[in-house]
Amino acid sequence: xxxxxxxxxxxxxxxxxxxxxxxxxxxxxxxxxxxxxxxxxxxxxxxxxxxxxxxxxxxxxxxxxxxxxxxxxx
Amino acid sequence: xxxxxxxxxxxxxxxxxxxxxxxxxxxxxxxxxxxxxxxxxxxxxxxxxxxxxxxxxxxxxxxxxxxxxxxxxxxxxxxxxxxxxxxxxxxxxxxxxxxxxxxxxxxxxxxxxxxxxxxxxxxxxxxxxxxxxxxxxxxxxxxxxxxxxxxxxxxxxxxxxxxxxxxxxxxxxxxxxxxxxxxxxxxxxxxxxxxxxxxxxxxxxxxxxxxxxxxxxxxxxxxxxxxxxxxxxxxxxxxxxxxxxxxxxxxxxxxxxxxxxxxxxxxxxxxxxxxxxxxxxxxxxxxxxxxxxxxxxxxxxxxxxxxxxxxxxxxxxxxxxxxxxxxxxxxxxxxxxxxxxxxxxxxxxxxxxxxxxxxxxxxxxxxxxxxxxxxxxxxxxxx
Numbered sequence: 001x002x003x004x005x006x007x008x009x010x011x012x013x014x015x016x017x018x019x020x021x022x023x024x025x026x027x028x029x030x031x032x033x034x035x036x037x038x039x040x041x042x043x044x045x046x047x048x049x050x051x052x053x054x055x056x057x058x059x060x061x062x063x064x065x066x067x068x069x070x071x072x073x074x
Numbered sequence: 075x076x077x078x079x080x081x082x083x084x085x086x087x088x089x090x091x092x093x094x095x096x097x098x099x100x101x102x103x104x105x106x107x108x109x110x111x112x113x114x115x116x117x118x119x120x121x122x123x124x125x126x127x128x129x130x131x132x133x134x135x136x137x138x139x140x141x142x143x144x145x146x147x148x149x150x151x152x153x154x155x156x157x158x159x160x161x162x163x164x165x166x167x168x169x170x171x172x173x174x175x176x177x178x179x180x181x182x183x184x185x186x187x188x189x190x191x192x193x194x195x196x197x198x199x200x201x202x203x204x205x206x207x208x209x210x211x212x213x214x215x216x217x218x219x220x221x222x223x224x225x226x227x228x229x230x231x232x233x234x235x236x237x238x239x240x241x242x243x244x245x246x247x248x249x250x251x252x253x254x255x256x257x258x259x260x261x262x263x264x265x266x267x268x269x270x271x272x273x274x275x276x277x278x279x280x281x282x283x284x285x286x287x288x289x290x291x292x293x294x295x296x297x298x299x300x301x302x303x304x305x306x307x308x309x310x311x312x313x314x315x316x317x318x319x320x321x322x323x324x325x326x327x328x329x330x331x332x333x334x335x336x337x338x339x340x341x342x343x344x345x346x347x348x349x350x351x352x353x354x355x356x357x358x359x360x361x362x363x364x365x366x367x368x369x370x371x372x373x374x375x376x377x378x379x380x381x382x383x384x385x386x387x388x389x390x391x392x393x394x395x396x397x398x399x400x401x402x403x404x405x406x407x408x409x410x411x412x413x414x415x416x417x418x419x420x421x422x423x424x425x426x427x428x429x430x431x432x433x434x435x436x437x438x439x440x441x442x443x444x445x446x447x448x449x450x451x452x453x454x455x456x457x
Contacts, residue, residue: 001275007427009233013410018422021358023209023210023211023212024212025250025253027211029253030250030253032253032254033250033256034326035311035315037315037316037317037341037343037349038256038309038311038317038333039318040248040256040258040307040309041239042451043414044110044129045110045127045129045143045452046112046414046416046450046452048143048147049112049127049450050418050448050450053116053448054357056383056424056448057383057389058331058337058357058383058389058421059174059329059333059334059359059362059383059384059415060303060324060325060357060359061264061301061302061303062242062262062263062264062302062303062325062333063244063261063262063303063304063305063325064262064300064303064305064323065324070188071308072298074338
């Protein structure tokens with residue numbers, strides 16, 4: 001049920017994308033987002049390793065932008 | 075196992091072929107071509123895990139990018155669990171991943187397959203992700219699904235072989251809010267079904283007939299688990315070219331664990347060649363409903379756990395890192411390259427997991443806690 005709602009919301013958001021909302025941050029104002037230090041994941045190989053450490057040592061999991069693989073902690 | 079993996083491999087090849095058949099469209103931005111070689115090391119709580127990781131990513135035919143990762147964990151464990159009920163051991167886990175990304179207009183598709191193998195556990199995971207830019211490219215919506223087929227084995231018991239079926243559903247949203255602020259949201263539901271406990275770990279219970287006052291029996295976990303995690307993060311570009319970022323993650327699952335994570339970080343370029351980073355992470359969780367450090371008797375309840383990762387605990391992590399941009403390479407095909415060193419210091423304090431190696435009356439031993447050092451040293455090259 002919950003997942004169905006998420007898919008519906010995603011579909012609504014995608015449909016809204018076709019209706020042409022005026023971007024309030026203009027393309028020429030976005031140079032900061034092109035700076036490498038602003039990248040959400042500048043070093044994927046190092047981030048995925050640290051996420052693996054968290055998943056092996058903590059009960060929580062998910063929403064970490066990594067998935068799959070074993071644990072090495074049996 | 076082969077019955078499960080072979081149909082998946084065919085499905086993955088079909089999906090990859092479908093991606094390759096997408097009409098060629100205006101290229102937006104695929105990740106850069108790069109290669110990374112990393113050495114990782116974790117030391118803490120009597121456990122040392124180290125090894126290499128290699129990641130190579132290459133674009134082709136303008137709209138496609140392929141990446142491959144090879145990763146090794148070499149584990150040497152004399153953790154408190156192992157010292158309590160077993161003998162120290164060493165093992166190696168090897169993991170390989172292959173991913174294909176395709177770009178079609180403002181939509182990026184990705185399929186990937188990961189195989190992880192160690193002497194008592196095999197994991198296969200297939201993933202499909204897509205992301206779409208919306209609202210004048212200020213918003214990026216992403217959706218993902220993974221399916222995993224694991225096989226749990228047990229050293230010294232050739233007959234022991236149990237499956238685990240895993241599924242993950244992901245939703246992500248990133249939003250440019252102002253010329254200096256980006257917000258992100260991630261939600262993930264994970265369901266597991268199968269043999270979810272550790273075949274070696276035991277729980278302890280009060281036993282007046284034992285000289286120590288307690289005895290051990292194997293763990294018993296439920297055969298299903300569903301978890302939900304939601305994360306909200308912000309990245310703020312500061313006026314003097316630096317970035318401050320923060321994240322909060324909420325977690326809950328059907329085993330009764332509730333978790334909270336707060337993370338703060340700061341990235342600061344220094345001159346033309348250095349980028350310095352620092353951060354702090356706080357994590358806190360409640361225990362699983364069926365966790366206890368000491369059960370009142372043998373078979374005290376249907377499900378039994380004494381895994382400290384399912385106990386109530388808090389952890390803190392301090393991080394520092396430095397990236398140094400190397401000068402011109404003697405190989406002309408390398409555009410730029412960096413050397414990187416990251417160090418993390420972690421502290422774990424358990425509220426209801428006792429250090430029975432220290433002795434004391436059953437249930438009154440000192441609470442357990444430990445420090446861990448995490449090192450990541452790597453070289454990156456863009457070509």
